[in-house]
Amino acid sequence: MRANPPRTEDELLGRALSLEGRRLGPIAEGLGLRAPADLRRNKGWVGELLELALGAAGGAAAACDFPDLGVELKTVPLDERGRPRESTCVCVASLGPESLASWEDCWLRAKLARVLWVPVLGRGAPGSRVVGRARLWSPSVREEALLRADWEELSGQLGLGRFDELDARWGEVLQLRPKAASSRERRWAMSAEAEWVQVNPRGFYLRARFVARVLSGLADLDGTPPNQ
DNA sequence: ATCTGATCATAC
DNA sequence: GTATGATCAGAT
Numbered sequence: 084m085r086a087n088p089p090r091t092e093d094e095l096l097g098r099a100l101s102l103e104g105r106r107l108g109p110i111a112e113g114l115g116l117r118a119p120a121d122l123r124r125n126k127g128w129v130g131e132l133l134e135l136a137l138g139a140a141g142g143a144a145a146a147c148d149f150p151d152l153g154v155e156l157k158t159v160p161l162d163e164r165g166r167p168r169e170s171t172c173v174c175v176a177s178l179g180p181e182s183l184a185s186w187e188d189c190w191l192r193a194k195l196a197r198v199l200w201v202p203v204l205g206r207g208a209p210g211s212r213v214v215g216r217a218r219l220w221s222p223s224v225r226e227e228a229l230l231r232a233d234w235e236e237l238s239g240q241l242g243l244g245r246f247d248e249l250d251a252r253w254g255e256v257l258q259l260r261p262k263a264a265s266s267r268e269r270r271w272a273m274s275a276e277a278e279w280v281q282v283n284p285r286g287f288y289l290r291a292r293f294v295a296r297v298l299s300g301l302a303d304l305d306g307t308p309p310n311q
Numbered sequence: 312a313t314c315t316g317a318t319c320a321t322a323c
Numbered sequence: 324g325t326a327t328g329a330t331c332a333g334a335t
Contacts, residue, residue, distance in 0.1 A: 126319055127328030134328080141322085141327090148327095160330080170314085172329060251315045261316055283317095284325090291313090 085114075086138035092152055092219065098137050099201055099217030107203070108210025110136055118210030128209060130158045133201050147194060154197045154219075159294055161202045161215060167291040167298070168206075175262055176285045178246070178272035182238040186231045189238070191257075191287050195230065197221050200298060220297055226256075229293075233257035237287070244275040246282045256293040262286030 089095035102110065107129065108118045114135050119125040134141055139148035139156055148156040160168040173191050176182065186192055202215030222230060233254040240249050241259075251258045261283050269281035 126330045130328040266317055
């Protein structure tokens with residue numbers, strides 16, 4: 084059972100805000116679902132539940148969650164101090180010439196242009212976790228500059244085939260980490276030495292400290308309002 | 312305690 | 324197989 088898609092951003096945000104303080108278990112039951120005992124074998128459960136509850140498009144389509152609104156949904160687990168417990172995966176990284184696209188045209192930028200952040204509080208039984216206050220966000224000029232600088236460096240290195248050098252320590256707000264069913268999973272790519280090599284797929288992740296900044300709502304000190 | 316590398320389920 | 328949704332678990 085899936086809610087109807089929201090028709091406007093306001094409607095979407097209103098729905099998300101109305102979930103604040105609610106436990107995931109009852110939300111799931113309202114949709115005819117049962118909360119799993121833990122997330123070890125259901126890592127995407129929280130995100131999928133909120134998609135259903137908010138009327139996201141769903142499916143594995145390479146599109147954002149609310150295509151009509153151009154909004155991407157991200158759930159983020161918070162610790163006791165209200166800080167993200169985890170980094171946030173944005174999308175898979177291209178290992179070929181596609182990674183040489185311009186920032187303006189890249190997929191990561193498109194996905195982050197408008198994000199509905201839904202914090203989830205608590206650890207332990209997923210059904211006992213509680214929805215926090217949702218926040219609709221677009222990168223400020225300053226945030227976008229940070230994202231762009233990292234993205235250009237990281238995808239530049241990918242485009243050069245420097246897979247051995249690249250690891251999760253690169254990037255200030257973005258990082259590249261494995262994104263696959265296992266480390267045995269391989270994808271063909273052209274190395275810096277112009278040889279075909281098999282490399283583990285990777286994804287772009289937002290560092291937890293960057294997401295913390297976004298959620299804190301602290302205005303950028305440049306005083307620039309968010310982009311639309 | 313935090314970060315990096317590894318991993319799990321599901322849809323198409 | 325590749326995309327979606329992420330968290331797990333060992334290293335630092």
